[in-house]
Amino acid sequence: MTATSVRVPHLPTVEPGRPLDPYAWVEEVAALTEPDAVVWCDGSDAERDALIAGMVRTGTLLPLDPELRPRSYLARSDPDDVARVESRTFICSDTADEAGPTNNWREPAVMRAELAGAFAGAMRGRTMYVVPFSMGPVGSPLAQLGIEITDSPYVVVSMGVMTRVGTGALDLIVAGAPYVPAVHSVGAPLTSSDEDVPWPCNRTKYISHFPTTREIWSYGSGYGGNALLGKKCFALRIASVIGRDEGWLAEHMLLERVTSPQGRRYHVAAAFPSACGKTNFAMLAPTLPGWSVETLGDDIAWLRPGDDGRLWAINPEAGFFGVAPGTGVETNPTAVAMLASDVIFTNVALTDDGDVWWEGLTPTAPEHLTDWTGQSWTPSSGRPAAHPNSRFTVAAAQCPTIADSWEDGAGVPVDAIVFGGRRATNVPLVTRAFDWQHGVFMGATIASEQTAAAEGTVGELRRDPFAMLPFCGYDMADHWAHWLRVGETLSSAGRPLVFGVNWFRKSASGSWLWPGFGENSRVLAWIVGQVEAARSGSDEGAVAGPVGLRPAPGALDVSGLGLSDDDLAELFAVDRAAWQAEADRTEEFFAQFGDRLPAPLRTQLAALRHRLTRP
Ligand code: GTP
Ligand code: SPV
Ligand code: MN
Numbered sequence: 001m002t003a004t005s006v007r008v009p010h011l012p013t014v015e016p017g018r019p020l021d022p023y024a025w026v027e028e029v030a031a032l033t034e035p036d037a038v039v040w041c042d043g044s045d046a047e048r049d050a051l052i053a054g055m056v057r058t059g060t061l062l063p064l065d066p067e068l069r070p071r072s073y074l075a076r077s078d079p080d081d082v083a084r085v086e087s088r089t090f091i092c093s094d095t096a097d098e099a100g101p102t103n104n105w106r107e108p109a110v111m112r113a114e115l116a117g118a119f120a121g122a123m124r125g126r127t128m129y130v131v132p133f134s135m136g137p138v139g140s141p142l143a144q145l146g147i148e149i150t151d152s153p154y155v156v157v158s159m160g161v162m163t164r165v166g167t168g169a170l171d172l173i174v175a176g177a178p179y180v181p182a183v184h185s186v187g188a189p190l191t192s193s194d195e196d197v198p199w200p201c202n203r204t205k206y207i208s209h210f211p212t213t214r215e216i217w218s219y220g221s222g223y224g225g226n227a228l229l230g231k232k233c234f235a236l237r238i239a240s241v242i243g244r245d246e247g248w249l250a251e252h253m254l255l256e257r258v259t260s261p262q263g264r265r266y267h268v269a270a271a272f273p274s275a276c277g278k279t280n281f282a283m284l285a286p287t288l289p290g291w292s293v294e295t296l297g298d299d300i301a302w303l304r305p306g307d308d309g310r311l312w313a314i315n316p317e318a319g320f321f322g323v324a325p326g327t328g329v330e331t332n333p334t335a336v337a338m339l340a341s342d343v344i345f346t347n348v349a350l351t352d353d354g355d356v357w358w359e360g361l362t363p364t365a366p367e368h369l370t371d372w373t374g375q376s377w378t379p380s381s382g383r384p385a386a387h388p389n390s391r392f393t394v395a396a397a398q399c400p401t402i403a404d405s406w407e408d409g410a411g412v413p414v415d416a417i418v419f420g421g422r423r424a425t426n427v428p429l430v431t432r433a434f435d436w437q438h439g440v441f442m443g444a445t446i447a448s449e450q451t452a453a454a455e456g457t458v459g460e461l462r463r464d465p466f467a468m469l470p471f472c473g474y475d476m477a478d479h480w481a482h483w484l485r486v487g488e489t490l491s492s493a494g495r496p497l498v499f500g501v502n503w504f505r506k507s508a509s510g511s512w513l514w515p516g517f518g519e520n521s522r523v524l525a526w527i528v529g530q531v532e533a534a535r536s537g538s539d540e541g542a543v544a545g546p547v548g549l550r551p552a553p554g555a556l557d558v559s560g561l562g563l564s565d566d567d568l569a570e571l572f573a574v575d576r577a578a579w580q581a582e583a584d585r586t587e588e589f590f591a592q593f594g595d596r597l598p599a600p601l602r603t604q605l606a607a608l609r610h611r612l613t614r615p
Helices: 022-033 045-058 108-119 153-162 167-174 230-246 278-282 333-338 436-444 476-489 517-535 565-572 576-591 599-613
Strands: 037-040 061-063 073-075 089-091 127-135 144-150 179-185 206-210 215-219 249-251 254-259 265-271 292-297 301-305 311-314 319-323 344-346 349-351 391-395 416-420 430-432 447-449 461-463 497-501 542-545 548-551
Touching: 022 108, 022 127, 022 144, 022 167, 022 179, 045 061, 045 073, 045 153, 108 206, 108 215, 127 153, 127 167, 127 230, 144 153, 144 167, 144 230, 153 230, 153 319, 153 344, 153 391, 179 230, 206 230, 215 230, 230 249, 230 301, 230 476, 249 476, 254 278, 265 278, 265 517, 278 292, 278 319, 301 476, 416 436, 416 517, 430 517, 436 476, 436 497, 436 599, 497 517, 576 599
Parallel strands: 037 127, 073 344, 089 206, 144 179, 179 215, 265 416, 416 497
Antiparallel strands: 061 073, 127 144, 206 215, 249 301, 254 265, 254 292, 301 311, 319 391, 344 391, 430 497, 430 548, 447 461, 542 548
8 A cells, every 4th residue: 555545534514604415514513423324313212112122232221120110211321431521522613722721722733533443444333324413403593403423322312311312403404404423432333353342432532613614523421411412511611612602691500480489480400510409409499498490400590691781591401301319209309200111321320120229219228229330239339330421311291380381482681690509617508799890700619529520539529610621621810700791781770780699608517508409499589589689679588798698687497307406507617717628729729720710800809808807
């Protein structure tokens, strides 16, 4: 063979802003990845059923007992493919500056060459599925289109639950609407002599994003946000860039409707880091009489300023990919009811009668289980039966508290934005920001104890601004500047109030100070009370403290909780020395952004320090 005849693999060329012919693009990806067959998916029930039947045959899915859990399945992943891999998540913007100091930047040309090598022949022996989808109701002015190419039937079926897959989206794409091209391979080609495994994947992983051409290339993992490319890759990393350019926001937020006993409706969007309570807060069963909460979304919200000066939000997803452990009848009865049938579970434990179990589903574990790795398990085994990041995949329509208007393409007007994290110390149960700029400062300074949702050491405190650290597709400081700008486009009456919450504060003896879950309705009631007060131009029900406004004595309903006065004081305590140290850490954290840090945030930090010195 002469040197000139060696074909150097390359990724298809995509030009920013130029329509990308879907048929030509799919052909190019097939030429690169060399699958045995190419299948265009229509999102039909028949297609899903056939894919599921195939996965049952190959052992990827284990059917659960149809009496106990109809039309539901268990998938066990490779034990090395159980969570998002942030160290292998890349933002390949044109310059390193555009990606910012908190992202892994790779030069686009270099990454394209590396990916071309990985993807060359990656689908040999497998079927390549072409999955056209819409994030948001098909045709909604707030929706965005995509095509995911994947060699994983598990991904196809999961995308069918999590997004709107099918001909509706494809028709718009073929008619010339812009779409995000997204390619996924498990990175495990088969030769004719290979036996496939239930969960193919590759030790080498790439979760790569090209913001300028809006492309996603994901290789080597079949799990969650690594592989269901409509979710974190598109709806957050790429969409945050589209939103920056078009004047809207793509955020890691749940979305819910709260109705007061007086029948008044409010909409709340809340950003908490991964595995810090979004699904639970979105499906909250209020313990306060007369209140109700309806679910609109549990993980991602797209928010856009409307002509009326308000901020309008949709949930771009169509399903929930929720954390199983800790989801129980006591803590989240809504989610438990939602999981009665038609669910794909991943990495939970299997009961001897063919149902599922995980830590926290019931107060005591069954006598015997098969754990998430397929090993025999008893309560004395000394290890969790379900993986801490085990998950359920279920259609949003199955949620008993789903709002009837959840598919309304116009979205809902947001009254309050809530930021939270998992903090054993320092951070009060609830705080209201003094104004929008202070609210942006609150979002920018979220810190939270690391969870199992990503690789890393669980429990370590890390900064997670806007709960977007792993999900912002451009410089984080530019993201804050964008938030400040969006605030300015809203009217003073339409601008949501901003709050900070912390359900996770602990006593000296290490127990939760706040009961959480349904009792969080008490905090919601105070929040919407503040929305009402602000509308009539007052701060009634709140008193100013060094870190923000807190509930005035008696304004937060804690009746019947049996909280001691000491515990209540501890829930709201602001230790000035600890907060000065927190401010020092914020200053260090801000420093890495250099002069991209918006001046108002520097001012907010100085103002916080000043308030902390006052009696
Ligand atoms: P992602 O899907 O990773 O984005 O997570 P999420 O933010 O939706 O978190 P989720 O609601 O699934 O909660 C994660 C864990 O936190 C579960 O084990 C819950 O039981 C626990 N949790 C949620 N809300 C509360 C609360 O109010 N108090 C306490 N103590 N734990 C909570
Ligand atoms: C998260 O980690 O925030 C999740 C799960 O919601 S994943 O889809 O894997 O990102
Ligand atoms: Mn999430």
